[in-house]
Amino acid sequence: MIKYNNVHVRRCFLTAFMILFLLTSVVAKTRIMLISDPHVMGPGLLIKKGDAWEDAIYYDRKLTEYTRDIYDEMIAVALREKPDLFLISGDLTKDGEMVSHEYVAEKLQLLKQAGIKPFVIPGNHDLGTDEACYYDGGYCDNVLEVADANSFAELYRDFGYSDDVERDEHSLSWSCEPVEGLVLIGLDTGQDDTELNGCISEFTIGWLFNQAMDAKQRGKQVIVMMHHSLFPHIVKVDECNATYSVRLAMKMLNDDAYIYHDYTYVLGRLAYAGVPVVFSGHVHASDIAKDVMSGSSVFDISTASCASFPNPYRMLTLSDDFNTMRIQTYRITELPGLDNFAALSEERMNSGLKHLVWDNTHNEEFCDLFADLFKVHVMGNEPYNPRQKEFLDMYEENLPQMKEDHQINEYLNSFDLTFDDLTKMVYSVLEDKSNYGNPERESLVDDLDTTISLDGSGWTGVRSLVSEKTADGWYNLQGQRMAKPSGKGIYIHGGKLSVVR
Numbered sequence: 001m002i003k004y005n006n007v008h009v010r011r012c013f014l015t016a017f018m019i020l021f022l023l024t025s026v027v028a029k030t031r032i033m034l035i036s037d038p039h040v041m042g043p044g045l046l047i048k049k050g051d052a053w054e055d056a057i058y059y060d061r062k063l064t065e066y067t068r069d070i071y072d073e074m075i076a077v078a079l080r081e082k083p084d085l086f087l088i089s090g091d092l093t094k095d096g097e098m099v100s101h102e103y104v105a106e107k108l109q110l111l112k113q114a115g116i117k118p119f120v121i122p123g124n125h126d127l128g129t130d131e132a133c134y135y136d137g138g139y140c141d142n143v144l145e146v147a148d149a150n151s152f153a154e155l156y157r158d159f160g161y162s163d164d165v166e167r168d169e170h171s172l173s174w175s176c177e178p179v180e181g182l183v184l185i186g187l188d189t190g191q192d193d194t195e196l197n198g199c200i201s202e203f204t205i206g207w208l209f210n211q212a213m214d215a216k217q218r219g220k221q222v223i224v225m226m227h228h229s230l231f232p233h234i235v236k237v238d239e240c241n242a243t244y245s246v247r248l249a250m251k252m253l254n255d256d257a258y259i260y261h262d263y264t265y266v267l268g269r270l271a272y273a274g275v276p277v278v279f280s281g282h283v284h285a286s287d288i289a290k291d292v293m294s295g296s297s298v299f300d301i302s303t304a305s306c307a308s309f310p311n312p313y314r315m316l317t318l319s320d321d322f323n324t325m326r327i328q329t330y331r332i333t334e335l336p337g338l339d340n341f342a343a344l345s346e347e348r349m350n351s352g353l354k355h356l357v358w359d360n361t362h363n364e365e366f367c368d369l370f371a372d373l374f375k376v377h378v379m380g381n382e383p384y385n386p387r388q389k390e391f392l393d394m395y396e397e398n399l400p401q402m403k404e405d406h407q408i409n410e411y412l413n414s415f416d417l418t419f420d421d422l423t424k425m426v427y428s429v430l431e432d433k434s435n436y437g438n439p440e441r442e443s444l445v446d447d448l449d450t451t452i453s454l455d456g457s458g459w460t461g462v463r464s465l466v467s468e469k470t471a472d473g474w475y476n477l478q479g480q481r482m483a484k485p486s487g488k489g490i491y492i493h494g495g496k497l498s499v500v501r
Contacts (some may be wrong), residue, residue, distance in 0.1 A: 036280075039307045040307075046135050087225055098147055105156060106159070180324055205278070225279045226280055230267060233300065288301050288447050315330065
């Protein structure tokens with residue numbers, strides 16, 4: 001028999017107590033898995049490949065016929081990693097087909113059953129487009145059933161649209177607190193089949209502002225998820241407004257739709273409310289940009305489509321106090337039963353880009369240049385790419401020839417663009433800058449693996465005005481008190497945005 005003295009027993013007891021204390025007192029960090037633009041093509045839509053299908057994917061940079069397999073792999077990753085939240089920032093389906101939505105929602109139920117909380121927001125492909133078709137050899141036709149706003153909300157009832165979340169009556173936007181202390185707002189930014197693609201109505205902006213302000217005043221951290229980018233990640237001709245002509249021209253760089261509304265206004269409302277970060281998709285590029293309004297920084301974390309090269313997903317870890325976020329980016333390089341998936345994915349990206357550039361230039365050298373340039377962009381961390389300088393040199397070398405090309409000139413002129421504008425865009429892409437001349441507004445952080453601050457610094461004086469006891473008065477958006485509204489518009493009343501019609 002082994003005998004223990006009292007000192008030994010006390011030491012063992014103290015050690016056990018300390019271990020138990022540490023295990024029970026450590027607050028688990030919140031982990032989020034984020035994907036964007038899965039563009040799932042539901043079963044039965046591709047009956048047989050043929051001319052109709054080849055025509056449909058001529059410009060396609062996605063592996064559309066493998067989107068279910070890619071999405072299944074994302075679900076499998078989530079089941080292995082077991083994050084607290086699983087987020088999809090829009091374009092869940094190929095083109096809003098009901099059969100595609102049903103497939104997406106069915107798989108999300110698997111995550112819910114595993115204790116993971118999924119949340120979705122619609123993208124511009126999710127309420128039906130003209131491309132919602134089925135394909136059978138040389139024949140294609142529109143599908144009969146596509147989602148509308150009501151069926152979308154019902155299908156994803158468990159993933160952002162249940163009765164216990166706050167809903168905006170003017171859109172498919174929602175707000176909830178999935179983790180204590182963290183408020184998540186899903187913002188609907190419009191659809192392809194309306195004039196509101198990439199736009200947020202003044203009513204929804206007011207709802208968004210009020211939800212964010214209320215959460216921050218209750219001491220909560222706020223994250224917004226939306227499909228379109230909050231602000232430009234690439235320099236524009238008019239940096240104060242993402243104009244229609246510039247956005248169309250940016251199709252060559254796949255940066256073709258930001259907020260129709262003056263984005264500085266929406267950015268200002270979010271910065272004013274203390275929202276430090278938004279998750280976005282749509283542009284199919286992994287990029288982290290920052291802008292500043294009245295001293296408050298807002299990060300826009302754009303995530304490339306998991307359905308196209310380089311097939312990424314992000315794992316995000318929030319600190320216990322929700323004041324920092326670790327961002328790590330991974331990619332799918334293999335699919336069960338499919339050989340050379342990574343090479344196939346890159347080749348589809350190449351072919352889609354080259355077809356797009358060829359139709360506007362008919363110059364093979366330009367096709368190769370812009371295809372390679374864009375691939376650097378979608379992967380993120382452009383300045384760290386060993387070929388970045390090579391691409392800049394190649395662009396400069398080809399510029400005189402491009403300036404003499406009649407078709408390129410015609411194409412740029414149709415969008416009121418100059419070669420100087422195009423050069424600014426190319427340099428903005430490859431140097432990862434969006435706000436030349438204002439270093440405070442630049443974010444040159446690692447696009448793929450970094451930690452950002454969400455500490456809520458930079459609150460404005462206007463915010464303190466509406467939090468005082470005199471908040472029952474009226475204020476304009478510059479923070480000036482008014483006896484009453486001076487006309488139609490948006491005002492601050494009782495600490496909340498009010499729309500006066």
